[in-house]
Amino acid sequence: MGDILAILPQQLVFGLALGTVYGLVALGYTMVYGVLFMINFAHGEVFMIGAYIGWGVLAVLLDWSVGGLHPLWVLPLMLVPAMLFCGGLGMTLERFAYRPLYARGATRLGPLISAVGASIFLQNAVMLTQGARMKVYMTNFLFPRDWRFDILGVNISVLVIVMIVVSVLLMWALVVLVQRTTLGRSIRAVSEDREMAAVMGINVGRVVGMTFFLGSALGGAAGVLIGLYYTQIDFVMGYSAGLKAFTAAVLGGIGNIKGAMVGGLLLGVIESLAVTFINPAFKDVVTFAVLILTLVFKPEGIFGETLADWKKV
Amino acid sequence: MALLEASGLKKSFGGLEAVQGFDFRLEEGEIVSLIGPNGSGKTTIFNLITGMFPASAGRVAFAGRDILGLKPHAITALGVARTFQNQRLFNQMTVLENVLVGHHCRSRAGLVGVTLGLPGARAEKSRVIEESKEMLALFGERLLPRADRLAQSLSYANRRRLEIARALATRPRLLLLDEPAAGMNPTESRELMADILRIRDRGVTVLLIEHDMTVVRGISDRVVALDHGVKIAEGDFATVRRDPHVVEAYLGRRAAHA
Numbered sequence: 172m173g174d175i176l177a178i179l180p181q182q183l184v185f186g187l188a189l190g191t192v193y194g195l196v197a198l199g200y201t202m203v204y205g206v207l208f209m210i211n212f213a214h215g216e217v218f219m220i221g222a223y224i225g226w227g228v229l230a231v232l233l234d235w236s237v238g239g240l241h242p243l244w245v246l247p248l249m250l251v252p253a254m255l256f257c258g259g260l261g262m263t264l265e266r267f268a269y270r271p272l273y274a275r276g277a278t279r280l281g282p283l284i285s286a287v288g289a290s291i292f293l294q295n296a297v298m299l300t301q302g303a304r305m306k307v308y309m310t311n312f313l314f315p316r317d318w319r320f321d322i323l324g325v326n327i328s329v330l331v332i333v334m335i336v337v338s339v340l341l342m343w344a345l346v347v348l349v350q351r352t353t354l355g356r357s358i359r360a361v362s363e364d365r366e367m368a369a370v371m372g373i374n375v376g377r378v379v380g381m382t383f384f385l386g387s388a389l390g391g392a393a394g395v396l397i398g399l400y401y402t403q404i405d406f407v408m409g410y411s412a413g414l415k416a417f418t419a420a421v422l423g424g425i426g427n428i429k430g431a432m433v434g435g436l437l438l439g440v441i442e443s444l445a446v447t448f449i450n451p452a453f454k455d456v457v458t459f460a461v462l463i464l465t466l467v468f469k470p471e472g473i474f475g476e477t478l479a480d481w482k483k484v
Numbered sequence: 485m486a487l488l489e490a491s492g493l494k495k496s497f498g499g500l501e502a503v504q505g506f507d508f509r510l511e512e513g514e515i516v517s518l519i520g521p522n523g524s525g526k527t528t529i530f531n532l533i534t535g536m537f538p539a540s541a542g543r544v545a546f547a548g549r550d551i552l553g554l555k556p557h558a559i560t561a562l563g564v565a566r567t568f569q570n571q572r573l574f575n576q577m578t579v580l581e582n583v584l585v586g587h588h589c590r591s592r593a594g595l596v597g598v599t600l601g602l603p604g605a606r607a608e609k610s611r612v613i614e615e616s617k618e619m620l621a622l623f624g625e626r627l628l629p630r631a632d633r634l635a636q637s638l639s640y641a642n643r644r645r646l647e648i649a650r651a652l653a654t655r656p657r658l659l660l661l662d663e664p665a666a667g668m669n670p671t672e673s674r675e676l677m678a679d680i681l682r683i684r685d686r687g688v689t690v691l692l693i694e695h696d697m698t699v700v701r702g703i704s705d706r707v708v709a710l711d712h713g714v715k716i717a718e719g720d721f722a723t724v725r726r727d728p729h730v731v732e733a734y735l736g737r738r739a740a741h742a
Binding site: 353356357359360363364366367368369370371372373374375 | 534536555556557560561565566568572574575576577581584585586588589590650651654
């Protein structure tokens with residue numbers, strides 16, 4: 172038991188780092204749900220593609236100049252293209268895979284099935300173009316193994332700090348955008364009453380598209396961070412990561428931005444506790460037990476609306 | 485040229501003909517009331533004018549421009565605003581934010597400018613906030629002192645006022661009010677009448693659906709009566725009220741002949 176307690180703080184820090192990244196991905200689910208009341212099951216694949224883009228940028232940079240890569244400029248070079256591409260990909264999915272369905276008055280099930288299809292399509296597209304074998308992130312060239320330091324007896328790598336800082340910064344930017352800007356107000360208006368929003372002169376289609384862009388961009392950034400952290404990526408990584416982030420969104424209360432962040436953090440910490448106290452192999456069991464328990468006992472999540480309040484599309 | 489002109493406007497829902505060939509002209513600066521029993525097609529006409537659902541046939545021109553088939557936000561951008569019979573505020577937003585949403589279609593600053601805090605965008609932002617407060621100030625001390633409260637915390641009458649303020653923020657030439665006096669007490673209705681007259685004096689044409697005949701009589705330049713989707717009478721309040729078709733629609737055939 173003493174050994175376990177000794178590694179607990181360490182595990183909690185990992186949990187926090189993973190949790191903030193889950194939160195980033197969860198934001199994509201929750202924002203889309205907020206404006207469309209649909210679960211974008213292809214969001215995990217958007218996240219996976221973000222990881223591939225980050226990997227590609229890093230590989231190219233390493234090709235050009237071995238050594239001399241500093242995360243201060245390399246990380247933005249990985250994050251920004253991943254975010255832009257994934258944002259555009261999210262908008263494209265909405266425009267061609269979902270909008271044709273919901274614009275014709277399909278029930279919620281239609282876009283959902285279409286999202287599952289889009290997810291399979293994207294997985295296979297990546298497999299066919301990038302190969303089925305896993306890719307290795309050259310994280311060590313960016314964050315050398317000895318970049319670690321002790322805080323209150325806990326040994327933490329710089330990469331973990333960077334993951335937390337980048338995630339928190341992106342979340343902060345999103346919150347400011349949603350609360351302070353015209354676009355953010357439009358998103359909130361559409362999410363509360365889309366018909367009324369249209370009557371107030373808001374172009375609902377454009378706002379939905381921008382919501383997909385924002386959520387998917389965050390997912391892309393999360394893909395890069397997870398790639399750096401686990402150092403191995405493959406074309407199916409989005410599946411379980413997506414389900415976990417979805418769990419985080421449900422746990423926090425789907426449709427609620429604060430809920431996605433808190434849900435992500437909680438889930439990360441719960442996972443790290445499971446790893447510490449039960450068995451690393453049971454990590455996913457615990458995660459999805461959380462999903463089931465949430466759905467059974469508190470389906471509205473921590474901050475969310477109750478099921479009775481679910482609005483019709 | 486009429487500000488709003490509908491001709492042969494029709495809408496059927498399956499077998500139900502909600503509006504059956506509605507012809508109507510509204511001149512700039514008028515206040516016109518649509519009256520009629522429940523189910524006579526008044527709200528449907530609002531929904532057709534604002535593009536909430538497509539018409540089955542007919543034509544609607546706003547300021548000489550065909551607007552049938554346009555999306556609701558495009559019609560709002562042309563200068564048509566409306567309120568709803570039931571309350572539809574953005575309850576999770578503050579009073580001021582509700583009005584700011586109405587400004588969106590008139591706002592030019594893009595996302596980039598706002599994000600970077602460009603001077604132009606900042607000036608625009610403070611201008612929009614000023615104008616929004618001006619809309620709240622239209623209702624005297626009712627809304628402005630509560631600008632930073634959540635909309636859901638307002639009293640019933642204040643929420644109805646806020647709906648009108650929010651609609652006005654889109655800077656309409658034509659304002660459609662769907663039963664603005666519903667649920668108001670006589671004092672509040674009187675205040676509402678003064679508010680509507682003041683709005684008209686700002687240059688906004690008003691078309692309203694109303695059941696409260698005191699309000700209809702008090703402010704309407706003209707009254708249009710509907711029954712079963714057909715216009716049955718039109719004219720000043722006294723004429724329409726005496727019209728046998730109107731009496732019949734409200735009270736039944738025997739009363740009309742009595």
